[in-house]
């Protein structure tokens with residue numbers, strides 16, 4: 001593992017696809033070598049996710065425990081660090097005790113791919129691009145609105161909701177001495193046909209979803225208009241339509257209009273239901 005850290009720049013490890021070489025040299029089956037996130041980047045990751053006292057932060061590949069320890073100490077969250085190298089787990093536990101947060105965080109010697117992610121409101125990662133991609137299906141199936149933060153590496157064609165560049169003079173790898181902090185909100189699943197109920201009876205909303213990006217058609221009788229929107233977790237904001245503001249919220253099997261302007265004002269509070277197999281009837 002030291003060979004990976006010392007003789008090959010971190011970006012080159014990923015860019016050249018040499019992570020397999022590192023795995024070959026590792027002692028505990030790591031998919032990613034141990035490199036720490038600099039303190040100022042850790043802070044930015046937690047700020048980007050707006051971590052607070054109600055949050056439970058899971059760091060996948062938690063190294064020396066710094067991310068969940070800071071989440072607890074500075075932001076009052078609870079946390080779990082999952083780490084495959086036993087020495088790092090021991091070090092994390094001792095670091096948490098020294099920081100006075102041992103009651104709010106725990107560290108588990110465990111493969112990150114075998115971890116139950118459902119209890120997390122925030123997941124942090126400093127892994128590698130191919131590891132992020134392997135995790136992506138599990139991350140996409142989490143509760144809508146779960147915040148995911150990745151240091152440096154993205155998730156392929158699932159574009160981040162926000163990316164921040166951070167100057168990182170203490171960074172141990174790479175030539176640039178800067179880091180990217182990517183944030184995603186897990187989008188609700190809204191793809192398909194929705195049927196208006198109540199005042200909206202007879203109105204159909206057909207949505208096509210690509211991660212958090214939405215295209216669709218809103219149709220009533222013979223009239224229809226194309227819409228484009230964006231999901232922020234369970235909130236769907238329809239962008240710049242002629243008809244004014246339109247915001248919908250996924251709630252159970254319904255899609256409720258929580259804000260509407262222009263001719264749709266009266267539709268506020270009305271609900272679309274998922275279509276049955278034979279359509280809107």
Ligand SMILES: C[S@@+](CC[C@H](N)C(=O)[O-])C[C@H]1O[C@@H](n2cnc3c(N)ncnc32)[C@H](O)[C@@H]1O
Nearest residue numbers: 030031032034035036037061063084111112126
């Ligand atoms: C780049 S370090 C990041 C450490 C810490 N999260 C941070 O940002 O400072 C990646 C960590 O993931 C751990 N790791 C690699 N593969 C793992 C796996 N399959 N399960 C759990 N931990 C793993 C490594 O041992 C290493 O400590």
